[in-house]
Amino acid sequence: MAPLRHLLSIEDLGGAAGIEEVLRLTDSFVEVSERAIPRVPALRGKTVASLFYEDSTRTRLSFEAAAKRLSADTMSFSVSSSSVKKGESLRDTALTIEAMGVDAIVVRHSSSGAPQRVASWVGASVVNAGDGWHEHPTQALLDLYTIRQRLGGLDGRHIAVVGDVKHSRVARSDVLAFTALGATVTLVAPGTLLPPDLTGWPVETSHDLDAVLPNVDVVYLLRMQRERMTEALVPSLREYTARFGLTVRRAGRLADGAIVMHPGPMNRGVEIAPEVADLPASTIVDQVRNGVAVRMAVLYLLLGAGTDRVPTTDALALDPEEPLRRPAEVDA
Amino acid sequence: MAERERRIAPPYGGVFSARTRVLEREDLHRAIWRMAHEVIERNHGLDRVEVIGLQTGGVPIAERLAEALQAIEGVELEVGRLDVAFYRDDIGLRPVLPEAVTHIPFDIDGRIVVLVDDVLFTGRTIRAALNALNDYGRARAVQLAVMIDRGHRELPIRPDFVGKNLPTRRDEVVDVHADGVDLGEMRR
Structure with missing residues (x-):
């Protein structure tokens, strides 16, 4: 590198x-x-x-x-x-x-x-x-590390990134990092919270969390940014939770061994149910x-x-056995 | 040979080319048995002794040494592995990266630690290792076992147990591997 x-x-x-x-x-x-x-x-x-x-x-x-x-x-x-x-x-x-x-x-x-x-x-x-x-590159790196720690590796894994992808720097870094290491990423969100143009993004999209959940190794929940509510991108937080929140009932649809991630700070009861955040499958504290x-x-x-300065100690050390040569000898 | 040697031995990033075989495979094993006996003799047994190899060249030697120690004394001995990258004094002067994770599965407080490395050269790695060990506890004593002492010390450090004293030039490179020990140089 x-x-x-x-x-x-x-x-x-x-x-x-x-x-x-x-x-x-x-x-x-x-x-x-x-x-x-x-x-x-x-x-x-x-x-x-x-x-x-x-x-x-x-x-x-x-x-x-x-x-x-x-x-x-x-x-x-x-x-x-x-x-x-x-x-x-x-x-x-x-x-x-x-x-x-x-x-x-x-x-x-x-x-x-x-x-x-x-x-x-x-x-x-x-x-x-x-x-x-x-x-938010360091967030993506710590997410990668946590997934590797829990699941052994990224290659061939399927990861759902759920929520406000449009406004999320975490999602952007995560998609780059996850796919670079060979994972498949599905973005799950209402149309209003997806970026308007996904050209060139190596991802699939879905509006149906229930259909995606049984097939993923990782469900990555993004924070629902309450401040975005003023832009009327979702009808209400309650409706968002009903369709895209990881409720206790929904968490039951997850495959065995699947993990639940969140970059924090969590809105318990909005994108993640309080009980789900404390399950062993949740990696939030590990993250x-x-x-x-x-x-x-x-x-x-x-x-x-990361330095590329020339090493000094050995490279430039003079051979102590070599006698000092006069300029004339050097030129010759 | 150790990746570290490759990176820090001039010319940087060169390829090691062996010139002379200085120890054969059998000599290596004889030296390990002798050093094991010396460790036991010096410490009157192994009651308080722990063995820690320096990542990565010292670890296989430490494991062999521990094998011999166990065979002679009939005791169980776990081998620790120490990487000293974060304690080196040339951080910022050249790329310094750890080669493997440190793993010390025992408490070193009050124990006699035998540090093991393949080649002792300037002594700077050992200086870093002594500082690193300090962060794990207060050993009762630290002793140093090396397969090859090639001279050219830059610090007041002296080994307690030596496989072979090997006079070298500064620009030569020593490679300790499973089949023996070679002396040679780095070539582009």
């Missing part, structure tokens, strides 16, 4: 081989996280700043925990208590943070493409922690736990292992 400079999209990992490399590295960081002292000195002296223009608890804490377990220093920036309120532009904020000497910037923004812009302005590595409706290890792997790849 070529050295990784930024992680803005799942596609930055260069397909299945690069994704597998992250998952393999995650195995090592899961082991680190299970220790009595879950910390390694790998990124000592590096600084990771989080730049969050949108509210987030789990992603932000997860990145900070990951950085700390790698012994990196962390800086945190949230819009509600910062110079953005005084009108500072994204570019000026990014350059200011970089000037403080950070090595990586974790960006979340409500506009698609914001992390790409930041990456073009700064010398630090940029990690996309969710941009608008576009992508959060694996999230820290996956983000350690990503930060390590960006700041530790």
